[in-house]
Amino acid sequence: MPLLVMKFGGTSVGGLGRIRNAAEKVRREVARGYDVIVIVSAMSGKTNELVDWVEKTSPFFDAREYDAVVSSGENVTAGLMALTLQEMDVPARSWQGWQVPLQTTSAHSAARILDIPRANIDAKFTEGMRVAVIAGFQGISPEGRITTLGRGGSDTTAVAFAAAFGAERCDIYTDVDGVYTTDPRIEDKARKLDRIAFEEMLELASLGAKVLQTRSVELAMRFNVRLRVLSSFEDNDENSGTLVCPEEDIMESNVVSGIAYSRDEAKMTLISVADRPGIAAAIFGPLAEAGVNVDMIVQNISEEGHTDMTFSCPVGQVARADKAMQAARLRGDINFNDLVADKEVAKVSVVGIGMRSHAGVASQMFKALAAEGINIKVITTSEIKISVLIDRKYMELAVQALHDAFGLDKAA
């Protein structure tokens, strides 16, 4: 029988009524002839409550005990989902991670999946079970202890099951109805995309579109799992939501697929750094060690052996970055006149696989921003993305201007 993986996040199972609603969606797929593997998160709020208890108990907690505690939320949902399906006369049973067993590394709280043996679940499908309900986010280490997969772990679980069982598709049910050309709260002409390529989704996810975790998209890309994002709270059909798929499955698309943004940015500039070989390593080594997530980097043209070095990082890491740089100066590792932090910036990016074959996207972007009088502070580019740092107060205007400039309100 063809097999589907369906994943329901915390808000989609945030109470008995919502679990019933989700189960009804599963029942419909079974009625259509699918065997289904359902991955469930903890009921919304439950994991946070457990994390809070652990952190209050032990500020520097043993991650093995943390995992044992926080994984319990998913176990509850899995049992309740199986019971709900049984009430609907759908043959179903639940599995906790260790029962599958979903084998992971021993990196507690951030474990990586090693293997998902199919035997246990396949045996039950053979006996007539139609739905296997899996507690997401968790597995078992080689030492026999419970592990968790870290943020977005349930999405990752879903994609891994879809890969292991050769599922026709992996449907991620969430509280939005798909992936949009940009945030509809900022641009009311934002349009839901029917399809988006893995690479584009990766850029959008890491740029702050919170629909799917980067890690699950990477996994889906590696194993060629067709992912669909859709809403738990709407009636869906075969064409609902957004399909995240290989590039070759998208016949036509706009040159630019979406506009992403991030408010949480700061720009830091080291003024008049002695420009010598190894200077970049001397700056960014200590920043990495201090746990500063440096994003964009720009080096000005060198004048008389000195240069300005600019980088961006999350606003919350400015103090940490400053401390690391002052310490490096004290040690004599680097020399600079001043370190200037601008915490009032935002990043806006245009993303699209079409850029690979279409020139002129950058200049079109810069023109659109210039037309609105928006000054660009830093620019970086990748094969399918152009990002700029601008004053934060212009962020919404920039997103709207770019959405218009690339005609994103209209389908390709």
Add this chain to the structure above:
Amino acid sequence: MPLLVMKFGGTSVGGLGRIRNAAEKVRREVARGYDVIVIVSAMSGKTNELVDWVEKTSPFFDAREYDAVVSSGENVTAGLMALTLQEMDVPARSWQGWQVPLQTTSAHSAARILDIPRANIDAKFTEGMRVAVIAGFQGISPEGRITTLGRGGSDTTAVAFAAAFGAERCDIYTDVDGVYTTDPRIEDKARKLDRIAFEEMLELASLGAKVLQTRSVELAMRFNVRLRVLSSFEDNDENSGTLVCPEEDIMESNVVSGIAYSRDEAKMTLISVADRPGIAAAIFGPLAEAGVNVDMIVQNISEEGHTDMTFSCPVGQVARADKAMQAARLRGDINFNDLVADKEVAKVSVVGIGMRSHAGVASQMFKALAAEGINIKVITTSEIKISVLIDRKYMELAVQALHDAFGLDKAA
């Protein structure tokens, strides 16, 4: 190293502060030189919440899924307890039932313990761990599914671990400071017993003293585990609480150890039953099939081939008993003139191993009740217990009178 088992019930771990309080008691035993196995219940209220969700989801639930859901409460407490101990620099780790593995039958929600292999936990003690924290109430079936042990399952878990590991003692921490000669709410001269024999505890437990579950006492008796009941909310020393132990460990005791009572009783009388061989089976067979828990049975002297048959059962089962008897009469299995139910009765019992060697306890009991003008409706006796059914309005008076008559306010 000598080993202790310590069990903490729901109210004793009903929040982070209480878990810390319990952990402090464990730490002190470790400081005294004990290795400790701690058995924990779910935080108070948690199991009820989970049971409620299951019952709302599925009135005739799959007990395997029920067990998977309701066992999660203990897992949370076990992890938090291990973390709390680690914070106190006590080397500790948690085990869920399947990790031990605590092997049980497949009778979900009422599983019986088959075996507790020591290897996993012993290995960790050898490596320097001082405390093994075990999620109580749960195990794993031969099919690899999570089972629960039913009511009082955590007490039973504790006793089973004490037996398997040859513990010096099994301390049951609860919200009372021991076993009393009777309920202090009824008789303010009630006195805490330092020691009580297993057999006495069994009679008191099944008669409604809610301190320990009957099943755990039976298990302790079978494996000769010294049980101690004591309070989580007091400072304890070696002599705190009540020790439940083999009869031979009690040097001196009163003839009567305690007075138990039960309000939840009804007396039913079948008037003028045809007295023939097999009549008792014809009456009590259908009652058992209907799920009526018959306790006391009295048959009057037969007159002219007819007799009155009286039995007691919980008040809530009167309607069920009535239905079963009327149906048996309709089928022609039994014949009687009338069925009279008296729902205003209570059972009062005196319990003591001393009765075996002391005659006259019954007559002393009846005299004490007569002196207060209390009429006895039904009497039953066992080797170490005499129970009477009386009007419920005299119950407290009867308990007080008997407590006085047997001098229970004074130690032996």
